[in-house]
Amino acid sequence: MRSLFALILLCLSPAIFAAPKADLWPDWQPHNAASTVQVDHSRWQQLLDKYLVTQPTQTLFRYRQVSDSDRYELGRYVRDLSQSDPRQLNRREQFAYWVNLYNALTVKLILDNYPVSSITKLGGLFSFGPWDEEVITINGKALTLNDIEHRILRPIWQDPRIHYVVNCASLGCPDLQPQAFTAANAEALLEQSAKRFINSDKGVAVRGNRVRLSSIYDWYGSDFGTRAQLQRHLNRYRDGKPVTLNSVSYDYNWALNEAR
Template sequence: MIFPATLHAAPKSDLWPIWNQSNDANAATFDHQKWQQLLDTYIVVNGQHTLFNYKAVTPTDKALLDQYIIDLTALDPRNYNKAEQFAYWVNLYNALTVQLILDEYPVKSITKLGGFLSFGPWDDDITKIAGQTLTLNDIEHRILRPIWNDERIHYAVNCASLGCPNLAQTAFTGKNSNALLNDAAIQFTNSDKGAKIDENTLTLSSIYEWYGVDFGDNEQAILRAIDTYRDGQKLEGWTGKIKYDYDWKLNQP
């Protein structure tokens, strides 16, 4: 999902064309019940955060997660309609991220995972679908972002970090995705980790710096996009200092 803080550019939205296919006449749905069972069992709400209790995951539930991923990746999402596909990719991304943490737990941060000298596991081959090997970055930046062109995607994919938008407590489905995206956007933009005002300084999530192009073509446009979901003080027109921050600590209780 993210890129090293030392780099000057985040991954761009770059369509992988083979995934931009669908069967919109197909009314079949994916089964996300295993994922929902895990969310119900291990998500802990603590203030502005939803945390995942990795330490408490039993071997049986780890096997359930592994089976859920096996079940999803055995299917070709292109045979389904676009709404089902969106839920498929978001849930798979989040489930794979949880699996990565559990496979290496205990770990203080997802940034400690990945290959030699890498900043996290986002460019590591992580799964195979329809004969194609994919990374987490493939799912977010070559499938989700370019196909759906929806900035709320950044509020839905979770990187197992405190600074990240919350892991949704409800599994995405073809029917509830829009509502969940709106809920995620509202939660994040109204949280301190999304936007925090302290006297003359506005601290924004680094997501708005890394992926600003998805939110607007200039700083005020980005603030306007954030304001769309904010209940409190509006940010557009801000003339004070703006800085960016992100907390990479693991999202655990």
Template sequence: MNKPLPIKAPIFLALLLATSPAVAAPKSDLWSFWDKSDESNGGAFEHKAWQQTLDTYLVEKGQHNLFNYSAVSTADREALDQYIETITSKDPRSYSLDEQFAYWVNLYNALTVQLILDEYPVKSISKLGGFLSFGPWDDNVATVAGKSLTLNDIEHRILRPIWNDSRIHYAVNCASLSCPNLATDAFTAANTENLLENAALQFTNSEKGARIEGSTLTLSSIYDWYGSDFGDDEQAILREIDKYRDGKKLEGWSGKIKYEYDWSLNQP
């Protein structure tokens, strides 16, 4: 009787991952080092270079804000790199909480664009990262105040636990078509509330946020991955979405509910 051929380790791991349940989304888990501010500091971070990047390369098309990665010039790429280098050289803990929030959201989004540009052309951010990883979210991408940071650190260990605001999910952008839009304006302490409200309105009223087809309600997978940030149960999540919807309200929905997400790159 012939013996089966041995499966090499990398192939076996790939097959195992392909047949295993999806890995759970990161939980909100405070990194206490960052839970500090100086409300007496009236200083502000400078985000003009990030705003210039958005003005030049963000394209509004239907329900999507698309980023024109292929058109980024060498000079503008250097300006983006310099912006990231400049703000990461500062310690945000010495600023007010409002300044910090804008700092972290802008840094997260700028780093995401930088990661795509580093590997462009690429069809999806999910193709980035180390061997057998799904995306770059656990890769070290910046150093701030002597601490190495990943995108997951910024979102799930700083932004979510310190501010406890579900609208954070509408503000950070993952360079994908199903992601809430990259805002056309850089966040500042002064405009944060307006930008968060606008982001929530845009997403909940778009088909990538919620779509009704017959007896089926399709929601963004964000409401599945991070449901606890929006409500204690499915109906509470629908009620939270309804706060911003102009069309048919979702609370009380008794039909089928499914979740979907398109990881295709958010490019024209």
């Protein structure tokens, strides 16, 4: 019965993923512009160094190989972040904090439920994935992955490149970056992530006069603007001949981004 519900939800996924809008949670808007605190993301970096596999057009994660001690270190990293107050950080440190936390929580969810063929298999019986599940408590407030992406990152920073750096553990998703985000490297990684995704077939695939785009550009179309604005955005990062968005379709691969 559960598999039947999962199949129904999978068929309805485009409608589900069109729903989340940028809706600011005001409690997380404050920041301390004068703060010089640097958050330690070294545990997350060590996990990426050990288990992330970078291929020409895809990064994959060795979920099966993660040791018990490294699972513990990941949990410790997440706990350490949960025990700090991101509102006391400056904006650049905040951005790195939230992006790394989102990605670390996603990897932890897969590891906690492994083996699993897709992140969409997680969550409650009538859920398409775990994005509305409360996964962490910070400053006494329970947060979901959707809270982090759609109520903190998107409304505060208002940068469409955010969609290229929060990873949903799926083959269709923009790559999990091999570097942990920091205040110093965030802009470079945003640019690198956008370029890599837009020049991959999972981001933009051109076949003659037809263009197949990632469903991200459909689900979050408001972040990229009109079709003309989206076209300019894509061509800013594309190598070779500019793309023309006359005949467009959308696709997304929810299979787990696992290295075999």
